[in-house]
Amino acid sequence: MNSKNKIKILIGDLKKSVLLLPALIVLMIFFVTPILLTIYYSFTNLALSGSGVLNFKFVNFENYIRVFKDPAAIVSIKNTIIFLVGCLIGQSVLGFILAYFMREKAAWFRRIVGTIVLAGWIMPEIVVAMCCSNFFSDGGTLNSILGIFHIEPIEWLYRFPMLTVILANVWHGTAFSMMNFQSALDSVSGDIEEAARVDGANRRQCLFRIIIPCIKDTIATNTMLNTLSTLGLFGLIYAMTGGGPGTSTTTLPIYMYKQAFNSYQLGYGTAISMIILLVGIVCSIAYTKLLNPKK
Numbered sequence: 001m002n003s004k005n006k007i008k009i010l011i012g013d014l015k016k017s018v019l020l021l022p023a024l025i026v027l028m029i030f031f032v033t034p035i036l037l038t039i040y041y042s043f044t045n046l047a048l049s050g051s052g053v054l055n056f057k058f059v060n061f062e063n064y065i066r067v068f069k070d071p072a073a074i075v076s077i078k079n080t081i082i083f084l085v086g087c088l089i090g091q092s093v094l095g096f097i098l099a100y101f102m103r104e105k106a107a108w109f110r111r112i113v114g115t116i117v118l119a120g121w122i123m124p125e126i127v128v129a130m131c132c133s134n135f136f137s138d139g140g141t142l143n144s145i146l147g148i149f150h151i152e153p154i155e156w157l158y159r160f161p162m163l164t165v166i167l168a169n170v171w172h173g174t175a176f177s178m179m180n181f182q183s184a185l186d187s188v189s190g191d192i193e194e195a196a197r198v199d200g201a202n203r204r205q206c207l208f209r210i211i212i213p214c215i216k217d218t219i220a221t222n223t224m225l226n227t228l229s230t231l232g233l234f235g236l237i238y239a240m241t242g243g244g245p246g247t248s249t250t251t252l253p254i255y256m257y258k259q260a261f262n263s264y265q266l267g268y269g270t271a272i273s274m275i276i277l278l279v280g281i282v283c284s285i286a287y288t289k290l291l292n293p294k295k
Contacts, residue, residue, distance in 0.1 A: 095177025129239035
């Protein structure tokens with residue numbers, strides 16, 4: 001290849017790069033820069049009130065150390081774990097059950113049930129929170145149903161606040177798991193199950209020894225995506241309980257919001273947000289390793 005051809009190829013590559021330049025600038029301004037600023041501010045005492053306003057300084061890892069020494073932060077970490085595990089189990093199990101029993105039904109039945117389940121998923125979080133708050137309120141639908149059986153009303157939002165927000169998020173997110181599992185189950189060959197049944201396997205054995213192993217990658221992927229979406233969940237919990245009563249439903253995103261925008265400790269709040277981000281990254285890497293154990 002002579003020098004003239006090399007120059008033409010180089011000029012062509014430069015022209016392509018110039019076309020990508022506006023997209024790269026937008027990416028830098030609206031994605032990379034905010035992340036870098038968040039990392040920087042998490043190591044400072046940035047605040048909108050108190051001594052941090054006049055005495056802005058770099059405090060090293062003080063904010064991160066404070067998170068693991070603050071009793072309220074420890075409570076929010078425990079609540080986050082409980083909320084995360086409850087939602088993952090609820091969404092995955094319910095989504096799989098719906099997908100499994102719907103695959104043998106008629107198309108019209110799948111469309112009706114699918115539409116009902118999807119209704120909870122397409123709703124904004126604030127609408128889901130309002131619906132579930134009315135459902136679990138003292139004079140709500142659930143207590144009205146219990147009243148038919150002469151059962152005393154239960155203050156669900158005060159006695160079982162964590163359970164109510166978990167159930168609300170399970171209703172909100174089950175459709176996503178259901179659709180993932182539907183696609184995976186449809187790809188499992190019916191010949192394999194038929195051969196197993198001929199050999200004497202019952203329905204339960206086919207499920208646990210054939211179907212679930214065949215869709216294990218989908219299960220891991222679905223769990224990863226649900227983990228990332230649940231870790232950062234804020235609007236639904238805040239609208240339903242505000243993190244209360246007390247701190248009973250205060251997860252890390254709620255605690256971060258209160259520290260940053262109620263107490264005006266932005267440096268501390270950004271440190272909490274970085275911890276949430278790091279947990280999400282670690283979970284993503286762990287699930288990726290599970291999906292590709294040989295790499």
